[in-house]
Amino acid sequence: MKLQHYLGGLEGLPAPLTFEKRVFVEEWEKRIFGIHVAMMGLSNHLGSSLPRYPIDEVPTAFKDEWTWADLRTGAEAMNPFDYFKFRYYEKWLGGITQFFIDKGYVSEDELAARKEELAAEAAPAVADPVPAIDDQVVDYLRRGDSPRRDVAHPKFAVGDSVRITNVAAAAHTRLPGYLRGRVGTVERIFEGDYAYFTHTGDGIGDPMPIYIVAFDPQDLFGERAEDGPLTIYAELFEAYLEGVR
Template identity: 80%
Template sequence: MKLQHYLGGLEGLPQPLSLEKRVFVEEWEKRIFGIHVAMMGLSNHLGSALPEYPIADVPTKFRDEWTWADLRTGAEAMNPFDYFKFRYYEKWLGGITQFFIDKGYVSEDEILSRLADSALPSTEADVPAIDDQVIDYLRRGDSPRRDVAHPKFAVGQTVRITNVPAGAHTRLPGALRTKVGTVTRIFEGDYGYFVHTGDGIGDPMPIYIVEFTPEELWGVRAEPGANSFYAELFEAYLQPVEEDQ
């Protein structure tokens, strides 16, 4: 069964895609974005992602890792019917909520009680040190780069994309699996993905830009005169064409 992380590049979808151009459709979406940013600014991964980052000194009860990878994993792990039913930030809300439940910060009953009783007192506290930490994170950011690049493949080399089983989350578009392309660029460093997805990525490795022809991706359905398709792919998703001959 092809789930939501296989969607890109599929043909014959039941209706044309409707692209929402507004960043935030509802006011509450801004709050969800802020919660995500605050979680990233308090994430334990910053202790290793940035040298001498004082994350352990911040007086917060949040003691887990939270990155873009965790956010994507939470969204893609949703029931496929829910995934296609909800809008962008509704998926964020579902992933963040499930994370807090799974980690024991809050229970489903507590959430339901809060929804049922809007008169419950707020538990939010003004902790300047936490606010300062989040602002510092926004100013400094973090980077998944860990070293200079150590590539196995060279620019101009023909590669085949792997077809490893996808877990709850993958960075390999379904339409590219088993396809053949050409390496056109190698990024300067080895990059980690903060979490191990189970399909080969997680530890630092090179990232490539691979070029695909429309004919390779869509065969006889490729439109005449269409441009090439480029994808940024972790090295674990590439293999030499010679291996499968």
């Protein structure tokens, strides 16, 4: 994972982290969250994420896939300096906007023109939502989607020692950088084989088992680890594990 997206184990950061307890700090952030949810509810990934989902009947001109993986990929593509400059939902906005530009739904010129209209308070009224689309998004929220594809077919067993791979990071990864090359113990195997809604290029995408792996902080951070009987747990796709001889 690129530096700006995983800071665990790093020292010398410029200031202590502050934890904002409010889910939404400003009203416009709710709209960004809503856009993301609507995109997931209209995404054609639903055709494979739920059995017999009538994807051809979804009433939308949106003909692409959009999942949490796509949202994360958009954020991870940001310039590191921009990443630290913008707030959480500003990163969402940037990723969603770039997705629509890249897919040809809107151009940068059209966005710039719309921005000028809004700044001049001369923007035309937005059309009322299409009821069928509203119904579809509500239906998605009720059904959800699932990456589970089968019962688990694990290569490793509880109690096995495993080494975390150091596979090259692609556009998006679910492997924390501080675990690469470290050895841990399989603590739990989840009940199913799980797909990731996009192929990341570093091994995940197709259905596979997911494990909880336990690590001794001393093995991860050496003398920097805090004292005490502590254990660090990580949920990891099987592609990120290899056996220890």
